[in-house]
Amino acid sequence: MMLTALGLMSGTSLDGVDVALIETDGKQIKAFGPSGYRPYSNAERSLLRRALTEAVHLPRRDARPGALAEAERAVTLAHAEAVAAFTAQNRMKPEEIDIVGFHGQTVLHRPERRLTVQIGDAAALAKAIHIPVMHDFRAADVEAGGQGAPFVPVYHRALAQSLEREGPIVVVNIGGVANITYIDGNDTLIACDTGPGNALLDDFMYRTMNQAFDTEGKFAALGKADEAWVARALELPFFRLPPPKSLDRNDFAALKLGDVQPADGAATLTAFTAAAIARIIPLLPRRPRSWIICGGGARNLTMLRMLREQVGSATVQAAETLGWASDAIEAQAFGFLAARALKGLPLSYPATTGVPMPMTGGVIARP
Ligand SMILES: Nc1ncnc2c1ncn2[C@@H]1O[C@H](COP(=O)(O)OP(=O)(O)OP(=O)(O)O)[C@@H](O)[C@H]1O
Ligand SMILES: CC(=O)N[C@H]1[C@@H]2OC[C@@H](O2)[C@@H](O)[C@@H]1O[C@H](C)C(=O)O
Numbered sequence: 484m485m486l487t488a489l490g491l492m493s494g495t496s497l498d499g500v501d502v503a504l505i506e507t508d509g510k511q512i513k514a515f516g517p518s519g520y521r522p523y524s525n526a527e528r529s530l531l532r533r534a535l536t537e538a539v540h541l542p543r544r545d546a547r548p549g550a551l552a553e554a555e556r557a558v559t560l561a562h563a564e565a566v567a568a569f570t571a572q573n574r575m576k577p578e579e580i581d582i583v584g585f586h587g588q589t590v591l592h593r594p595e596r597r598l599t600v601q602i603g604d605a606a607a608l609a610k611a612i613h614i615p616v617m618h619d620f621r622a623a624d625v626e627a628g629g630q631g632a633p634f635v636p637v638y639h640r641a642l643a644q645s646l647e648r649e650g651p652i653v654v655v656n657i658g659g660v661a662n663i664t665y666i667d668g669n670d671t672l673i674a675c676d677t678g679p680g681n682a683l684l685d686d687f688m689y690r691t692m693n694q695a696f697d698t699e700g701k702f703a704a705l706g707k708a709d710e711a712w713v714a715r716a717l718e719l720p721f722f723r724l725p726p727p728k729s730l731d732r733n734d735f736a737a738l739k740l741g742d743v744q745p746a747d748g749a750a751t752l753t754a755f756t757a758a759a760i761a762r763i764i765p766l767l768p769r770r771p772r773s774w775i776i777c778g779g780g781a782r783n784l785t786m787l788r789m790l791r792e793q794v795g796s797a798t799v800q801a802a803e804t805l806g807w808a809s810d811a812i813e814a815q816a817f818g819f820l821a822a823r824a825l826k827g828l829p830l831s832y833p834a835t836t837g838v839p840m841p842m843t844g845g846v847i848a849r850p
Contacts, residue, residue: 484508485506485507485508485513486506486507486508486509486581486582486822486825487504487505487506487516487579487580487581488504488505488506488507488580488581488582488583488584488818488819488821488822489502489503489504489505489566489569489580489582489583489584489614489818490502490503490504490505490583490584490586490813490814490815490816490817490818490819490820490821491562491565491566491583491584491585491586491814491817492586492813492814492816492817493558493561493562493586493587493588493603494658494659494813495589495658495659495660495680495682495732496658496659496680496681496682496685496779497523497528497531497532497535497588497659498522498523498528498695498779499520499521499522499523499561500520500521500523500561500562500565501518501519501520501810501811501813501814502518502519502520502521502565502566502569502814503515503516503517503518503519503808503811503814503815503818504516504517504518504569504573504580504818505815505818505819505822507641507818507819507822508822508826509819509822509823509825509826509828510641510823510828511641511644512641512642512645512819515808515811515815516573517569517572517573518808518810518811518814518815519565519568519569519572520565520810521561521562521564521565521568523561527557527561530550530553530554530557531554531557531558531588531590533549533550533554534550534551534553534554534555534588534590534602535590535591535732535733537549537550537551538551538590538591538600539591539733541590541591541598541600543598544598544599544600544622547602551590551602554588554590554602555602555603555604556604558587558588558602558603559603559604559607559608559611562585562603562608563607563608563611563612566583566608566611566612566614567612570612577612577613577614580614581615581822581825582614582615582616582617582818582821582822582825583608583609583612583614583615583616583617583818583821584617584618584620584817584818584819584820584821584822584824584845585603585605585608585616585617585618585817585821586601586603586618586620586813586817587601587602587603587605587618587619588601588602588603589601589732590602591731592631592632592729592730592731592732593731594625594629594630594631594632594729597625597626597628598625599621599622599625599631599632601618601619601621603618605618605619605846605848606848608848609848609849609850610850612850613850614850615847615848615849615850616847616848616849617820617821617824617825617845617846617847618845618846618847618848619844619845619846620634620817620820620824620830620844620845621634621844622844622846623842623843623844623845624830624831624836624838624842624844627838627839627842628837628838628839629727629831629836629837629838629839629842630675630727630728630729630836630837630838631729631836632662632676632729632730632836633656633662633664633674633675633676633729633835633836634816634817634820634830634831634835634836635656635662635664635812635813635816636664636672636674636831636832636835637672637819637820637823637829637830637831637835638812638815638816638819638820639654639664639666639816640664640666640672641819642654642807642812643666643775646805648773649772650666650667650668650671650771650772651665651666651667651671651767651768651769651770651771651772652665652666652667652771652772652773652774652775653665653666653767653771653773653774653775654666654775654777654802655677655760655774655775655776655777655778655790656680656777656778656812656813657680657681657756657760657776657777657778657779657780657781657783657786658680658681658778658779658780658813659680659681659682659685659732660676660678660679660680660682660730660732661676661677661678661679661680661756661759661760661778661780662674662675662676662677662680662729663675663677663760663763664835665726665767665768665771667768667769671768671834672832672834672835673726673727673767673768673834673835674726674727674834674835674836675726675727675728675729675763676728676729676730677759677760677762677763678721678722678730678735678755678756678759678760678762679735679752679755679756679759680756680778680780681696681756681779681780681783682732682733683735683736683738683752683755683756684696684697684703684749684752684753684756686736687740687745687748687749687752688702688749691745691748692745696779697749697753697783697785699782699783699784699785700753700783700784700785700786700787700788701784701785702745702746702749703746703749703750703752703753703783703785703786704750704784704785705746705750706744706745706746706747706748706749706750706751707747707750708747708750708751708753708754708789709740709743709747709750709751710754712740712751712755713751713754713755713758716735716738716755717755717758717759717762719735721734722759722762724766725766726763726766726767726834727833727834727835727836727837728837729836740752750785753783753785753786753789754789756780756786757786757789757790757792757793758789758793760790760793761790761793761794764794770797771794771797772797772798773797773798773799773800774790774794774797774798774799774800775800775801775802775805775807776790776799776800776801776802776809777801777802777807777809777812778809778810778812778813779810781801781802781803781809782801782809787799787801820845821845823843824843824844824845824847825845825847827843828843829841829842829843830842830843830844830845831844
């Protein structure tokens with residue numbers, strides 16, 4: 484049975500809530516619907532940054548000390564507003580949407596402690612929007628010993644099926660953290676986080692230039708990357724680990740650039756993201772032939788150029804060039820995952836998160 488699912492994603496970049504409608508049976512994509520975006524205000528973003536800092540000490544996934552309780556209310560409210568604006572704009576009634584997939588905001592990700600924390604009150608959201616809400620996608624996976632991330636690979640596979648191109652194909656999502664899905668025919672699906680996405684660069688741009696991000700990578704294009712710094716950073720043990728593996732947004736926050744010109748710093752961090760993505764090549768079964776880039780990083784032309792320089796003769800394409808709605812992919816993915824969860828289909832696999840067996844997940848909150 485086809486379902487109309489609305490996916491909601493608030494990613495590690497802390498930029499806002501992405502909303503996207505998808506019609507799917509959880510296996511195939513029948514149609515894409517419209518998408519939307521509700522940015523966080525500066526005050527909301529500061530509150531989320533505080534919540535991330537304070538979450539480092541969280542003992543349990545349901546504890547909400549300090550700023551976390553207020554941040555959770557803000558996240559829930561922002562999502563309720565995002566849905567209300569989306570349905571009003573597209574003249575939809577709540578009854579026309581079968582299920583909402585609500586990721587929430589990750590504030591801490593420590594799979595080695597069997598802990599991954601997404602804030603956002605699904606029961607309150609379901610009541611506010613009058614639609615059943617699937618949430619807590621990562622918890623069961625982490626409890627079973629998986630990495631709890633990435634979860635978009637099943638959706639990347641569904642998207643790639645329509646391409647009919649020879650593999651291996653890698654779909655890269657460059658959000659706050661970067662992650663890849665390796666697809667080779669129908670049977671091979673491998674995934675992991677690769678390292679930083681935009682978070683380090685965003686934080687640097689904010690500190691040095693008071694800008695949220697490096698638009699189109701123009702600022703980094705003016706600078707010169709410190710290749711020796713990048714090579715040293717890539718010696719961290721994480722980069723040697725084979726997939727599956729995952730990261731917390733702030734796992735590389737302790738890396739310091741030292742005293743650099745801002746443009747050189749931006750170039751170095753951009754090069755670090757590109758090199759960390761390419762560092763996965765020797766850890767994959769075969770060398771990928773094509774790389775498809777989605778997430779906000781696909782708009783960073785310097786990052787794309789640096790990635791092209793790293794992958795030799797393989798093609799590197801922004802997802803938009805294939806007609807995929809790059810900014811909406813993660814929200815679509817959580818709509819797709821909500822449909823899969825409703826049907827009890829697996830969300831994660833041993834080769835995507837390291838979970839011992841294919842696992843479904845998600846918890847439903849009804850209005
Ligand atoms: N025009 C642009 N030029 C360059 N970079 C951009 C542009 N637009 C967005 N970005 C980058 O993309 C980021 C947002 O990406 P995205 O929305 O994919 O992240 P996310 O979904 O929050 O993260 P994650 O996938 O880690 O959960 C911004 O913070 C910025 O760094
Ligand atoms: C714990 C968590 O929220 N991880 C995010 C983060 O952002 C990108 C990368 O790290 C990815 O592993 C994941 O998000 C995507 C949506 C995923 O689960 O596939």
